[in-house]
Amino acid sequence: MKTGFNFAYLDEATKRMIRRKILKAVCIPGYQCPFGGREMPLAYGWGTGGIQVTASIIGKQDILKVIDQGADDTTNAVSIKNFFKRVCNIMTTDRTAEASLIQTRHRIPETTLNKDQIIVYQVPQPEPLRKLEPKEKETRKLHAYKEYALMHVKLYEEISQFGSVIKTWAYPVETNNRYITDPTPIPKFDNPKMNNMEALQLFGAGREKRIYAIPPYTKVKSLDFDDHPFEIQTWDECCSICGSTKSYLDEIIINNEGKKNFICSDTDFCKSNLEKNK
Amino acid sequence: MNIKKIMHVENLTHFYGNQIGCKGINFDLYKGEILGIVGESGSGKSTLLKCLSGEISPSAGKINISLDQGGVKDFLSLPEQEKRQLMRSMWGIVHQNPRDGLNLRISAGGNIAERLLNVSEKNYSFLRNTGKYWMEKTEMDPDRIDEFPLSFSGGMQQRLQISKILSSNPQIVFMDEPTGGLDVSVQAKILDTIKSIVRDINVTMIIVTHDLAVVRFLTDKLLVMKDGIVVETGLTDRVLDDPQHSYTQLLTSSILQV
Amino acid sequence: MKIIELKNVNKKFILHNQKGTVLNVLKNINLEIKTGECIALVGKSGIGKSTFLKMLYGNYLPSSGEINIYNNNKINIANSLEHQIINLRKYFIGYVSQFLRVLPRVPTIEIVSDTLKQQSLFDEHSLIKIKKLLSELNIQESMWNLSPLTFSGGEQQRVNLAKTLIGNYSILLLDEPTASLDDINKSIVIDMIKSKLKKDVTIIVIVHDKKIRNEICTREINLEKYIPNDN
Ligand SMILES: Nc1ncnc2c1ncn2[C@@H]1O[C@H](COP(=O)(O)OP(=O)(O)OP(=O)(O)O)[C@@H](O)[C@H]1O
Ligand SMILES: Nc1ncnc2c1ncn2[C@@H]1O[C@H](COP(=O)(O)OP(=O)(O)OP(=O)(O)O)[C@@H](O)[C@H]1O
Ligand SMILES: [Mg+2]
Ligand SMILES: [Mg+2]
Ligand SMILES: [Zn+2]
Numbered sequence: 001m002k003t004g005f006n007f008a009y010l011d012e013a014t015k016r017m018i019r020r021k022i023l024k025a026v027c028i029p030g031y032q033c034p035f036g037g038r039e040m041p042l043a044y045g046w047g048t049g050g051i052q053v054t055a056s057i058i059g060k061q062d063i064l065k066v067i068d069q070g071a072d073d074t075t076n077a078v079s080i081k082n083f084f085k086r087v088c089n090i091m092t093t094d095r096t097a098e099a100s101l102i103q104t105r106h107r108i109p110e111t112t113l114n115k116d117q118i119i120v121y122q123v124p125q126p127e128p129l130r131k132l133e134p135k136e137k138e139t140r141k142l143h144a145y146k147e148y149a150l151m152h153v154k155l156y157e158e159i160s161q162f163g164s165v166i167k168t169w170a171y172p173v174e175t176n177n178r179y180i181t182d183p184t185p186i187p188k189f190d191n192p193k194m195n196n197m198e199a200l201q202l203f204g205a206g207r208e209k210r211i212y213a214i215p216p217y218t219k220v221k222s223l224d225f226d227d228h229p230f231e232i233q234t235w236d237e238c239c240s241i242c243g244s245t246k247s248y249l250d251e252i253i254i255n256n257e258g259k260k261n262f263i264c265s266d267t268d269f270c271k272s273n274l275e276k277n278k
Numbered sequence: 279m280n281i282k283k284i285m286h287v288e289n290l291t292h293f294y295g296n297q298i299g300c301k302g303i304n305f306d307l308y309k310g311e312i313l314g315i316v317g318e319s320g321s322g323k324s325t326l327l328k329c330l331s332g333e334i335s336p337s338a339g340k341i342n343i344s345l346d347q348g349g350v351k352d353f354l355s356l357p358e359q360e361k362r363q364l365m366r367s368m369w370g371i372v373h374q375n376p377r378d379g380l381n382l383r384i385s386a387g388g389n390i391a392e393r394l395l396n397v398s399e400k401n402y403s404f405l406r407n408t409g410k411y412w413m414e415k416t417e418m419d420p421d422r423i424d425e426f427p428l429s430f431s432g433g434m435q436q437r438l439q440i441s442k443i444l445s446s447n448p449q450i451v452f453m454d455e456p457t458g459g460l461d462v463s464v465q466a467k468i469l470d471t472i473k474s475i476v477r478d479i480n481v482t483m484i485i486v487t488h489d490l491a492v493v494r495f496l497t498d499k500l501l502v503m504k505d506g507i508v509v510e511t512g513l514t515d516r517v518l519d520d521p522q523h524s525y526t527q528l529l530t531s532s533i534l535q536v
Numbered sequence: 537m538k539i540i541e542l543k544n545v546n547k548k549f550i551l552h553n554q555k556g557t558v559l560n561v562l563k564n565i566n567l568e569i570k571t572g573e574c575i576a577l578v579g580k581s582g583i584g585k586s587t588f589l590k591m592l593y594g595n596y597l598p599s600s601g602e603i604n605i606y607n608n609n610k611i612n613i614a615n616s617l618e619h620q621i622i623n624l625r626k627y628f629i630g631y632v633s634q635f636l637r638v639l640p641r642v643p644t645i646e647i648v649s650d651t652l653k654q655q656s657l658f659d660e661h662s663l664i665k666i667k668k669l670l671s672e673l674n675i676q677e678s679m680w681n682l683s684p685l686t687f688s689g690g691e692q693q694r695v696n697l698a699k700t701l702i703g704n705y706s707i708l709l710l711d712e713p714t715a716s717l718d719d720i721n722k723s724i725v726i727d728m729i730k731s732k733l734k735k736d737v738t739i740i741v742i743v744h745d746k747k748i749r750n751e752i753c754t755r756e757i758n759l760e761k762y763i764p765n766d767n
Contacts, residue, residue, distance in 0.1 A: 145359045147366070149395035153384055156391045159402055160424050225402040281619050308619045470641060477653070495639050499618040513594060513618045520596040524552030531553065 018056035025213035030175030037209035048206030050122035065099035070265035113199035123205035290339035298506035299325035317503030370443035376435035412441035433464035545601035563764035579759035630705035
């Protein structure tokens with residue numbers, strides 16, 4: 001472990017403050033708690049919110065997994081993992097099932113999470129109503145009074161223009177029948193995983209200095225209309241590496257003729273699936 | 279016959295600093311009534327309407343309201359949430375400038391849907407059909423439901439605003455010079471529309487205007503205001519045909535016979 | 537059975553903007569009208585016949601006194617709530633003014649239908665009834681879908697009559713209903729008034745023609761005796 005730093009980089013007082021906010025967030029599922037965010041040794045937009053949450057709850061026994069777009073080996077994921085190795089001297093893993101703490105950007109692992117795990121989401125914009133109502137003072141009222149008509153109007157507009165809701169990521173959800181929550185830019189494919197998840201879900205927004213949470217076993221419903229129910233993406237193809245038909249697939253162009261291939265976005269899932277099928 | 283009193287206003291007074299907005303206003307509003315507020319510019323019509331619709335809190339006075347569900351309530355001491363909820367469904371304001379009442383970033387249908395979504399189930403076809411129904415009722419082309427308000431003329435924007443407000447089947451509608459910014463021929467057509475709808479759906483309405491022709495054809499009773507106070511009140515045709523107060527006499531004699 | 541009762545009714549106009557001129561028009565009216573009567577109001581021009589009718593309709597305010605209308609209960613038109621008067625006008629008292637006053641652009645047939653709609657009497661037979669009435673009043677079919685505002689004086693008056701006579705009122709107030717009609721149309725309107733009387737409708741009418749008065753009226757009220765002596 002690198003010396004000259006406190007365990008997990010943040011000082012104990014800051015960690016305690018953030019833990020208190022996390023407790024509050026857990027008590028009010030989906031509610032955005034403001035917190036005194038600190039400057040981190042990386043720029044906003046690279047996961048500063050998620051890192052502060054992770055730093056506040058990580059312990060010496062934890063095994064950390066970090067993914068970006070489902071992959072453990074992208075630059076962002078690797079540098080965050082290295083950061084925590086240096087300031088905590090903890091173990092890291094690529095295996096979802098082995099991890100006790102998972103920090104993620106843009107995906108939820110395919111492997112079902114369990115009650116001994118915590119998943120921390122990096123949040124670019126915590127306010128699901130922001131694009132519809134620019135004023136913070138007003139969006140707070142909309143949440144407080146549960147005035148969510150505008151959100152459904154957005155879906156209405158997409159159905160009337162395109163025949164169906166075209167939003168495929170950051171698809172808004174209602175948490176515990178109360179707050180409308182931004183699930184972060186995960187594909188809507190992952191939304192159903194949030195519902196009744198056994199693991200604790202924590203969300204940290206660095207720039208906006210907000211923390212919110214979805215406690216284990218909480219109802220999470222993707223917004224929809226009775227006659228236009230929520231649906232997840234499907235593919236005609238299967239993963240060209242492991243053959244999976246159940247996972248979220250990334251489309252990649254593999255030659256100059258534009259030939260396409262589909263592979264699992266969750267690299268760990270793909271690997272284990274391949275091993276299992278061997 | 280027992281018609282329900284839905285609003286009771288007592289000594290309603292509002293000052294802007296030392297400037298009188300309106301003073302000592304008293305009246306009752308019964309279900310299904312259309313109340314006109316007339317008077318010259320600066321007489322306090324808009325101030326009164328804003329006090330009644332919760333847009334400003336008056337300096338003094340009392341407003342009791344009686345909702346469809348629940349008994350009589352003291353409007354001025356309702357918590358903000360209840361006032362907002364009231365405005366989003368049970369009551370409605372038709373603004374003089376349609377842009378104040380419409381969301382320009384969403385389609386005509388979306389505007390109506392927004393209001394309906396405050397009260398209704400989340401059903402797309404229902405929103406769609408209700409939107410078209412109200413566009414037709416306000417004499418708009420329902421095929422233009424997906425167009426944006428800015429692609430409509432001023433008169434159509436006003437019709438859209440009226441559709442939006444009426445779609446939630448409101449208990450009271452407040453209108454401040456609903457045809458003020460429009461040219462005369464368009465004004466007349468919109469008034470026809472309002473009149474025919476009002477006959478159909480038995481809405482209760484408070485309408486501010488200084489057009490006595492509007493008042494004659496649309497309203498049941500009148501408040502005549504001058505310098506912030508009500509100088510005369512009564513059945514509309516009685517006030518216009520047999521005005522008692524000198525100001526009302528001046529007002530009715532200064533216009534062509536309507 | 538009394539249906540209308542005037543008690544100590546006075547009417548004056550104060551013209552504030554004409555140096556406060558006071559016009560004392562009618563004074564000390566005390567009278568009763570019974571169901572099914574047909575009353576003619578008589579007196580010279582300017583005596584206050586139209587004013588009398590308008591007070592009964594709530595259109596003019598008596599300066600003092602009571603005007604009681606006996607429906608199921610007693611309603612004093614001089615100090616009732618607006619919606620009570622409106623309701624009375626919807627179901628109980630019909631008024632045909634000297635001049636037609638309607639919304640622009642509303643077709644004749646709709647103006648007439650509207651009375652029935654207001655009285656919740658509009659059904660699948662109503663249009664036939666309305667068309668029959670308009671035909672009887674010699675309003676040509678080609679005019680039914682036009683606004684009456686461009687019609688001739690006599691035609692307007694007949695539309696005005698149709699609009700009220702189609703309804704089911706207990707009291708009818710008629711201000712010179714035959715004034716601008718030719719003889720044929722006059723006798724048609726008189727027949728219609730007679731058939732209303734057969735149905736026990738109470739009618740108060742202003743009509744200058746003595747022959748017509750003799751034909752339909754049960755009683756004349758001469759307003760001469762209500763002229764204030766200070767005039
Ligand atoms: N926000 C304000 N601050 C100060 N004075 C105001 C304000 N709004 C209105 N007033 C004053 O209060 C009085 C009543 O104004 P109000 O707007 O109610 O009149 P109005 O009858 O609606 O006139 P108009 O027919 O021109 O719309 C006026 O003297 C006006 O100048
Ligand atoms: N709204 C009013 N304001 C002022 N004076 C009025 C008003 N209406 C009627 N008057 C006056 O009251 C008097 C009676 O008028 P009214 O119209 O009742 O007479 P009338 O008997 O019907 O006459 P005519 O036979 O000519 O129709 C007249 O002097 C008239 O000028
Ligand atoms: Mg105003
Ligand atoms: Mg007369
Ligand atoms: Zn795979």
